[in-house]
Amino acid sequence: MTRLMVLGLLRVKNMSGYEIQQLLQQSKTDTWAGILPGSIYHALKKMDKEGLVKVETLEQTGNRSKAIYAITSKGEEECQMLLLDAFSAQSVHLPSMLYTGMSLLTMHKDLIDVDKITQKLEEQKNLIEKQIVTVKAGREQKAMYVEIDELTQLTFDNMLDHYQLQMKFLEDIAETLKKNQA
Numbered sequence: 001m002t003r004l005m006v007l008g009l010l011r012v013k014n015m016s017g018y019e020i021q022q023l024l025q026q027s028k029t030d031t032w033a034g035i036l037p038g039s040i041y042h043a044l045k046k047m048d049k050e051g052l053v054k055v056e057t058l059e060q061t062g063n064r065s066k067a068i069y070a071i072t073s074k075g076e077e078e079c080q081m082l083l084l085d086a087f088s089a090q091s092v093h094l095p096s097m098l099y100t101g102m103s104l105l106t107m108h109k110d111l112i113d114v115d116k117i118t119q120k121l122e123e124q125k126n127l128i129e130k131q132i133v134t135v136k137a138g139r140e141q142k143a144m145y146v147e148i149d150e151l152t153q154l155t156f157d158n159m160l161d162h163y164q165l166q167m168k169f170l171e172d173i174a175e176t177l178k179k180n181q182a
Helices: 002-012 017-026 029-033 037-050 073-088 096-107 114-145 150-181
Strands: 053-061 064-071
Touching (some): 002 017, 002 037, 002 053, 002 064, 017 029, 017 037, 037 053, 037 064, 037 073, 064 073
């Protein structure tokens, strides 16, 4: 994921690792993509050794120097390959731990206190609500810098739809558990 994101951004313009990091953080892309700041620098160094990117210029700022990276033709090819891989990768990830817990609960109704399960479901819903806020903030932030095109809007809508669907599922579980407890 990091390699594709870095190469894709360098196709737009030459940037330093810090600029890439800031762009990902401002748009909240780092959150949903799971890209850690350190992984950007690691990827740039590794891809430089592989000939996918190159240091275009070194800028001096006081005692510090900042490497500005550019994508190479080999990097362009790698970016296209990774992009195709992104479209063929599994795009639905089921909550298997939750499903496992539910299957065990149906076999052993006395396994754990329903109130404790309901509390955990509420905690999970709170996390999802925070993720929804983050996605919406990322969309607003991105709209400040670029026009949100149709494909980008579809992406944001899909993320929000997944979160809403999972929220409903968690609510349905809690409601069913309470109903069956009575």
